[in-house]
Amino acid sequence: MxxxxxxxxxxxxxxxxxxxxxxxxxxxxxxxxxxxxxxxxxxxxxxxxxxxxxxxxxxxxxxxxxxxxxxxxxxxxxxxxxxxxxxxxxxxxxxxxxxxxxxxxxxxxxxxxxxxxxxxxxxxxxxxxxxxxxxxxxxxxxxxxxxxxxxxxxxxxxxxxxxxxxVINDGCQSQENLSYQGLHSASSLQKMGWLSLSVLIVQIFLGGWTSSNYAALVCTSLPLCEGDWWQAFNLSGAFTIFQHPLLMNGNSYEFGVLDYGSRMTIHLVHRFGAIISAITLLFFAWQLVRFSSSRTLNRAAWSLVGLVVLQISLGIANVVMHLPVILAVGHNLVAALLLLNIVFICTQLRLSYRPKVIGQATNHIQMRMITKPSHNTEQSKLSK
Known part of the structure; x- marks a missing residue:
């Protein structure tokens, strides 16, 4: 078999x-x-x-x-x-x-x-x-x-x-064919990929925290909450991880137990996180298109742009239309696809340009630049 x-x-x-x-x-x-x-x-x-x-x-x-x-x-x-x-x-x-x-x-x-x-x-x-x-x-x-x-x-x-x-020819350069500039770009892309993945994970947590605390419908206006929201802002209450069982409604946490200020804060932090995440992911996609010679990674970068735009649109639509089930489920699905996309890019970068190999190759190039005798030095030795 x-x-x-x-x-x-x-x-x-x-x-x-x-x-x-x-x-x-x-x-x-x-x-x-x-x-x-x-x-x-x-x-x-x-x-x-x-x-x-x-x-x-x-x-x-x-x-x-x-x-x-x-x-x-x-x-x-x-x-x-x-x-x-x-x-x-x-x-x-x-x-x-x-x-x-x-x-x-x-x-x-x-x-x-x-x-x-x-x-x-x-x-x-x-x-x-x-x-x-x-x-x-x-x-x-x-x-x-x-x-x-x-x-x-x-x-x-x-x-x-x-x-x-x-041998798969997807446009990736082999490590042996990378120039010093190419090695530096590959290392920078890997670091940017890990940063993008970390930001996305935090945003997924914020989305899950918003949903599990039933805070998605607390703010129904754009771009911020209606009314004097800053007066009710409660960051410490919003992120109370282990909420007291005595606050449970009907012996469960269903429909949420936090007060309005805490839920409103969760919702707003999720919105601010969405802005930061979108900027980070779009910048990473731009960096990929600019510096990567891989057709696979370029396609993944453009897919990343499309998914970010779609996710922002779904987020806005959920607020405006008061969280219809189909759009809320779509918001979760696109978050999963975004994570898949970023994980795919980071893994491909890791498999194509290993940091240890990059560091060794970079040192090798630098050593050659240092130890290689100049043309004038060789001529002076011949004349002697």
Whole structure:
């Protein structure tokens, strides 16, 4: 069996399914269906949603005080079914990766551990009644899984291509053909890529924090909040990570527990973060187009520009149209695609221009410039 090809197909399938899980999770959260099933991993004590009269009666007896809403319960369970299928795919990736000799085993092992931790976060999201920090960590887990899958795919593909002695001409210059200026540009692009990735991760956290604290509709005007918003600005209250259980509404964190000033602050910080993120990502795209000779990276740079413009448009539309579900879910999806784009660019830069090799090559060029005798010196030696 061609295990490298099978591994590649499994990873690609997992990337697509992870995007589906992220979209379903966002739809479930925005539809206020995060507690559609009050237990985990089943729903009201069974593996499917109670629909028949005897099932509903048994569920009401097991969970008194809970109103059974089949639509919300099905949203939650479908999300769990798809996430479980993704977990099985990751397990298959782990098994198949050990059939491919010399391929890095750290990546699939990290993926398997992350899936286990993500399942635990899914359980805690329900048992801790939508505690905002757990909801955000659950969101981060999905995004981290998506990123690791892409990195593993690119690393394994590069390994298989080297094993098969294949040469891919995507316009990337080899390290041996890079000039001193090219080496410096490659190193600068890598640093700018890591900076862009860091800024995007912070912005994703702010978006998740806004959603989990139900602060998306606190400000409904542009460019800032209506009224004397600066008087209610409360930065310390906005980022209280572990909110007191006594503030829970109806024994859960659903619909938020923070006051208006704290939620308004979260919303505004998310908007300010969006401006900073857009400037950083667009500048990085411009740098890529300007200095990179890779056609692949240039296409990724233009895709980055398009995704940033689309994400800003969706953010504005969500405010103006008061957060319609489809646009809010699209906002989450484009955030995932932005992360994929940046991770792809950073990984390609890493694989094409390794910092250690760049440093060695730069030192080698500098040493040649220092030690190479000048033409006049050679002529003086000959005359003597």
């Amino acid at each position: 061609d295990y490298p090809a099978l591994l590649s197909k499994l990873i690609r399938l997992s990337i697509g399914l992870t995007l589906v899980v992220i979209v379903l999770g966002a739809y479930t959260r925005i539809s206020d269906a995060g507690l559609g099933c009050p237990d985990w991993p089943g729903c009201y004590g069974q593996l499917n949603v109670p629909m028949k009269n005897d099932e509903i009666m048994r569920a009401s007896a097991l969970f008194p005080g809970h109103t059974i809403e089949p639509y919300k319960a099905w949203l939650e369970m479908i999300h769990r079914y798809v996430a479980g299928s993704l977990g099985l795919l990751i397990a298959a990736i782990l098994v198949v990766s050990f059939k491919v000799p010399n391929i890095p085993k750290a990546w699939p092992s990290a993926l398997a551990l992350l899936v286990v931790f993500q399942a635990a976060l899914g359980m805690w999201t329900v048992t801790l009644k939508l505690m905002p920090i757990i909801v955000v960590l659950h969101l981060f887990g999905g995004f981290a899984l998506l990123s690791l899958l892409l990195v593993f795919y690119l690393v394994s593909r590069a390994y298989c291509q080297r094993q098969n002695n294949k």
